[in-house]
Amino acid sequence: MAIFKGAGVAIATPFNANGEVNYEEFERLIEFQIANGTDAIIVCGTTGEAATMSEEEHMEVVKFCIDKVNKRIPVIAGTGSNCTETAVKLSKIAEEYGADGVLCVSPYYNKATQNGLLAHFGAIAEAINIPIILYNVPSRTGCNIMPETVVKLCRQYKNIVGIKDATGNIAQTSRMMQLAEGCVDLYSGNDDEIVPIMAVGGLGVISVLSNVAPQQTHDICQKCLDGDFATARELQFKALPLVKALFSEVNPIPVKSALEMIGIKAGPLRLPLTKMEPANEAVLKEEMQKYGLI
Template identity: 75%
Template sequence: MAVFKGAGVAIATPFNGDGSVNYDEFARLIDFQIDNGTDAIIVCGTTGESATMTEEEHKEVVRYCIDHVNKRVPVIAGAGSNCTQTAVELSEDAAKHGADAVLSVTPYYNKATQDGLIEHFTAVAKAIDIPVILYNVPSRTGVNIQPETAVRMCKDVDNIVGIKDATGNLAQTAKMMQLAEGCIDLYSGEDGLVVPIMSLGGIGVISVLSNVAPRQTHDMCMKALEGDFAGACEIQLKALPLVDALFSEVNPIPVKAALEMIGFAAGPLRLPLTTITEANRKVLEAELNKFLGR
């Protein structure tokens, strides 16, 4: 059975002015997501600024999220690293504290071969007894999980169950799903391609958009799952200008600004990320208000 179907939010991590985690606001954001239909919480991913967290801080944020969600929806813990042993340790800690699955990004900077990717992800999977969702985002990591590699891992390793596809390459996605013969739970990693990816057999999205539009993102996925692709497409196309604005600068710069606009104290970004430019802020606010009907 899939870890979740529908809209999973790649949740942002609110920070205080001094850069520490704002757990009170994090709780508010989690509750807002669940109250508005989000089907899963993905914590300490790219949007959560895991890249600038210490390992202990990363573990604490994951544990807090698991405890606060309290089984209301599945919690998938970001647990990737360019060091296999670190990825194993983060995954083990998440599993120990009750995560429903881990999201494991391709090792970045190292540029592993396809054989290296297989060994890396297999080591992570064998260290835990909860599902592993692969995260393929070549634009950030510099390495691409080839369709044959993804299918081989999902067929050969029992708890490697799915993939977050942020390649933007629909031809590659189609080839992977053709080879998979149903063995891969596919999630869109691109908010602008949710419906196209679901038309190829995807079962949902791990979404940045859902931070500020959880109900709409959930509804889009549910319509697609129910076969109402015309209704899902209507939401997808309406959302595209906002999606473009949310990626006008590197994620999560715009989404943290957008969260402030809807009333959350998302707080500062950690360097080297910086505040959104005023020009992009104005466009973002206009598109956010338009999409939310404010």
């Protein structure tokens, strides 16, 4: 059984002015998500600025989220690293804390061959019992998990169950699903590709858009799951201008501005990320208004 179907939010991490995690506001964001139809929470991923957290802080945020959600919906912890030992360590702690699964990005900077990816993800799978979703985002990592590698991992390890696909390459995704013959749980990693990904067998999305539009993102996915792709397509089209604005600068710069616009005190970004450019922020505000969020 899949960890979740529908819209999983790649949740942002609110910070105080001094740069520390704002747990009070983080709880508000968690409750906002659950109250508005989010199907799962993915904590400490790219959108959560995990790359700027110490291991201790990273796992404190994961534990806080797991405890506050309290099994109402699945919580998937981002535990990937370009160091296999670190990824194993974080994944084991997430399992101890009660995570429903982990999201593991392919190694970045040092990268890996396909054989290296098999060994890296295999080591994580052998260290834990909870489900693992691979995360393929070559634009950030410089490392592409090829379809054959994904399928081999999902067949070889019972707890490697699927992939967050942010390749933007629908031909590669289709090839993977053709090879998989049902053994790969596929999630879109791009908010502008929810319907195309679900049309080739995806179960939903791991979404940035869901931070500010959880119900709407859920609805796009649900229409696909119901087989109503005509309505899903219209909902996807309606969201495209806002999605474009949410990615006008590197994620999560725009979405933290968007959260502020709806009254969530997302706070500052951690360097090297900086505040959104005023011109881009003005466009984002306009699209938020058009979409009915403010």
